[in-house]
Amino acid sequence: MKDSENIPAMMQELGQRAKAAAAELGFAPAAQRQQALEAAADAVWANRAEIIAANAKDLEFGRGKGLSDAMMDRLMLDEARIQGIVDGLRNVAGQDDPVGEVLAEWDRPSGLNIRRVRTPLGVIGVIYESRPNVTADAGALCLKSGNAVILRGGSESFHSSGMIHSCLVEGLKAAGLPEAAIQLVPTRDRAAVQELLTMTDYVDVIVPRGGKGLVGLVQREARVPVFAHLEGIVHIYVDKAADPQKALYVVLNAKTRRTGICGAAECLLIHREIAEGLGADLIRALVEAGVEVHAGAGLQLDGTLAATDADWGKEFLDSIIAAKVVEDVDGAIAHIRAYSSSHTDCVLTEDDAVADRFFERLDSAILMRNASTQFADGGEFGMGAEIGIATGKMHARGPVGAAQLTSFKYLVVGDGTTRP
Amino acid sequence: MKDSENIPAMMQELGQRAKAAAAELGFAPAAQRQQALEAAADAVWANRAEIIAANAKDLEFGRGKGLSDAMMDRLMLDEARIQGIVDGLRNVAGQDDPVGEVLAEWDRPSGLNIRRVRTPLGVIGVIYESRPNVTADAGALCLKSGNAVILRGGSESFHSSGMIHSCLVEGLKAAGLPEAAIQLVPTRDRAAVQELLTMTDYVDVIVPRGGKGLVGLVQREARVPVFAHLEGIVHIYVDKAADPQKALYVVLNAKTRRTGICGAAECLLIHREIAEGLGADLIRALVEAGVEVHAGAGLQLDGTLAATDADWGKEFLDSIIAAKVVEDVDGAIAHIRAYSSSHTDCVLTEDDAVADRFFERLDSAILMRNASTQFADGGEFGMGAEIGIATGKMHARGPVGAAQLTSFKYLVVGDGTTRP
Structure with a gap:
């Protein structure tokens, strides 16, 4: 755990590390990212007892806080739910890799060949509430799409999310990928959210996943672009x-x-x-x-x-x-x-x-x-896992899977071609 | 010309009118939008003498302001350049219509048929500098893509842009489309830009087209999403x-x-x-x-x-x-x-x-x-006209033509289909 006295400095450091990891992930082979997710799934299963023990601390905290039964149920992890997390990780691992996909290719009368190729977005900030499995889901989808991610879970799931995150990092290490590809904000302090929302130098997009209060806060305060996830009316x-x-x-x-x-x-x-x-x-x-x-x-x-x-x-x-x-x-x-x-x-x-x-x-x-x-x-919809349903019209819309967490670039090839 | 004493109120009114127009444009047939652009091209050519006269006022203003030769050249309109504007409008009119294009279609084992269909973004704010032809280019691309647009030209091209805008409105009227589909901010007051950048209720995206100063200002101040157009280093x-x-x-x-x-x-x-x-x-x-x-x-x-x-x-x-x-x-x-x-x-x-x-x-x-x-x-690149080259990674990237000014929605068809 980091020193949480100085939240802005801590978050800047997370941001810098994420950006450096994103630069490496941008060209990490698909097989390596897949391997990391499979190793992470293994680690989650191997550490299920530790995860359940960490979850017990969260449940105790939740009871102390007087959480509703529904909230307590969302927070709770048992072996079956951990199996669900493992299956989710393997499912994302096995999906088609979006990075590098040629989205379109055409030739021009000038002699140029032009390809539009899918690329990661860069660094994604995911802010979510009580359910600890989102740590795995969101981390996996961001890695699958070649992005570095900074996860900020709900304060109730602090210990469970921390243990799950450790397993994801084990997966990254096993595959030789930078550990900072998936980071979890190591404090419950709300100031960290405020910081994350405004780190335009390091974060490319924020995905809020939760209720109206959270999404509203994010939309009001963010200086970083947001994939809006409004409620479903x-x-x-x-x-x-x-x-x-x-x-x-x-x-x-x-x-x-x-x-x-x-x-x-x-x-x-x-x-x-x-x-x-x-x-x-x-x-x-x-x-x-x-x-x-x-x-x-x-x-x-x-x-x-x-x-x-x-x-x-x-x-x-x-x-x-x-x-x-x-x-x-x-x-x-x-x-x-x-x-x-x-x-x-x-x-x-x-x-x-x-x-x-x-x-x-x-x-x-x-x-x-x-x-x-x-x-x-x-x-x-057949997109595999999703990080949520985006209700905005910018970039992502509807179910947000790995492909929606990407951008693209144009690769243009000539042969000494000049413009008249 | 509106009362420019109360800029926020004036801009809010522009925003409301744009949003109402966008709702209509969302389902206006392609042929109607094409007709509006062709009628606008006719109007620009028919009014070339008036445009050149308005441009003379701008050139005089520019000389008084001590604009550089390069700036004065960008500002200047003659018959050849007006022909260029007319050709540009006809070129955009003749392009394939992006709205309603089925981007993907697939069937699911559940029995659902899913289509991803291109839709307009809504209301686009375009902020540009001295060249008056951008009024026509940007107005045409936004209309082609089914969006309403609020144009804010440079103060130097105030009269020329105003005349060109009148011709675009003539085109809209001829085709029976709402006049507010293409609006021009009717004041040189800089407070209007500030307002445009923060009208999140009415404006879906801002496209800044100009130098480093303008783009930096927009990126700093905007609360509305921005298609970043950085300089070309x-x-x-x-x-x-x-x-x-x-x-x-x-x-x-x-x-x-x-x-x-x-x-x-x-x-x-x-x-x-x-x-x-x-x-x-x-x-x-x-x-x-x-x-x-x-x-x-x-x-x-x-x-x-x-x-x-x-x-x-x-x-x-x-x-x-x-x-x-x-x-x-x-x-x-x-x-x-x-x-x-x-x-x-x-x-x-x-x-x-x-x-x-x-x-x-x-x-x-x-x-x-x-x-x-x-x-x-x-x-x-073969995209027809462009509104600029986007250097960000959100939504649009590279040359921004009509297709990049759209979003999409999912149309899902079942036959009494329920989820197990």
Whole structure:
């Protein structure tokens, strides 16, 4: 552990080391990075007892702090969860290597051959909250994409993250890569976050992964570019041309499969003409499934609560859904434009014109038709692991996997070619 | 002209109008945007006398301000240059439309079909200096890519830019597009720039196009993301395995074809073993061509000046070049890492291993082999018009054409598909 009295100096040193490591990683062979991740997976499994012991300290700290059961559950590691971390590391290790991929190649009349080739971004700062497995996930994705990373975990997972990080460093050493390729901020002091957000000389991009409070702080304070990860205020519009059976399956799955993930549905918009028919059926099915429905006018059936203005644009992350009648697809679009977080929004309809309009006139990172919004996930998109779902429009958008953590450069080859 | 007493309020209004226009542009058909650009080209040509008259006022203002001859030349518009603006507008109008392009499409085992589709970014702020033609170029590229734009021209070109902007608005009106799709800040007051840089609610990205002072100001002050356009501190490394004839052609072209563009060579790095041979020949050829050579040790031939430390990493933008002996390709790489602006750097060699090392270990936006650095240009890359060469790694990099001014969204189609 470093001297945490002088946070800015400590963070500058982390930054310098990260930048130097990034320069080496920029041309480290794919096989070497893969080897490091596999060795890290081995180390995590070999050290599972130590990780669980470190986690016990974190759980004790959490209990002392009075964390909620949900928070305590996120924090907890057991052998099964450690197996999950190991699998995650091996999964990322086995993915196609993005660095050096030729994204495009063309010849010019001038005689030049031009290639656009994928390169790492440089140094990535990842700031996250309680779940200690993010240490492994984020570290692995950054290394896979040839980036150096500075990880800043939640204070609750301090010891667990520290042990997992040690295992990642073991992997780096085993593969002969610089240890500073994956660094963990060695203090709980919040001043370190402030510093990380403004180290424009050393950090190329910040990825915040956590709740609204964290993301808001990062967006307000950062001088380094941020891959915005807003909350998932996910809407489903049930059109009058929706297939009732599909609608029932999709709505229930989108809300109830897992309520705590960012792709969970939070608001149901129902076409006026079907409010009393399919709309009522959906509300009843949700109530039966134990969901608390905050229903607007025309949908207030038995077992529902009356919706208030505070329900629109709210991410419940719980077994709660808001429901509202809208005039038609344009009414749904207007509501979504006003309240969506540009994460994922969905239309249920058999009418192609309605779906086209929904797809054209909305600009969420992910737009869906007749599919559960719980599919909003890098793994389900086929990208392998993800570091989160970006809701901004700069650089990365939607699920952020290894490829989205890269940039590119142009390689231009002539033969003594001059410009007239 | 608006009331410029209250700049923040005026800029907020511009921002609101731009955002509303962007929402419409997001789904305006390609043909409509193309029609607007063609009508704008017609309007510029029809109003050439008025543009030249407005330009005369700017030239008078410039003379009063004591602008240099080079600056006055950049400012000046005549019929030939207006023809150039018209051609530029028609050229952009005729390019393939980037919006809606399917960048990738795949099916998932879950039954989902996923498309990644190009979308506009939203609202772009372009801040530029004296050349009034940028008003048309930047306005056209932003419209082509479906974005609304707020243009802020140099105070010197105030009247010329205003007239050109009126013609763009004529084009928008003719095509039935919102006039606020292309707005020009209607005041010379510098407070407007400050405001534009911090309007995160309305502006999605800032593109600074100009000298070091402007770009530095933008990077320091902006709260909105910036497509960094640093100066072009362009290096050419002449390897011991360089072909002498190719080297001569390329070096002379890279330095002398046009000295005022960002792709012009500014520093020659010469392998130690050929300093006295090919190196001396190159220096002599440059001196003969009228170039002022600031030569380091071992290259100080007749007609050269001795280089000082201030010459490394300097963008001369003039008939001046720095020259230095380096140990080998690694010496060149080290020098370039220390002094390059990550714009364009070039290696002259017949040795593939040397070229590979140069391409692998450097990370400029454009790396070249045996080609003149004056090719660092969107047109020469086949991208049509460009708004500049981005030297950052976020989002856009290298020549920024219409396609680089876009983002994307995912369109996901199922058939009542739920996640297990």
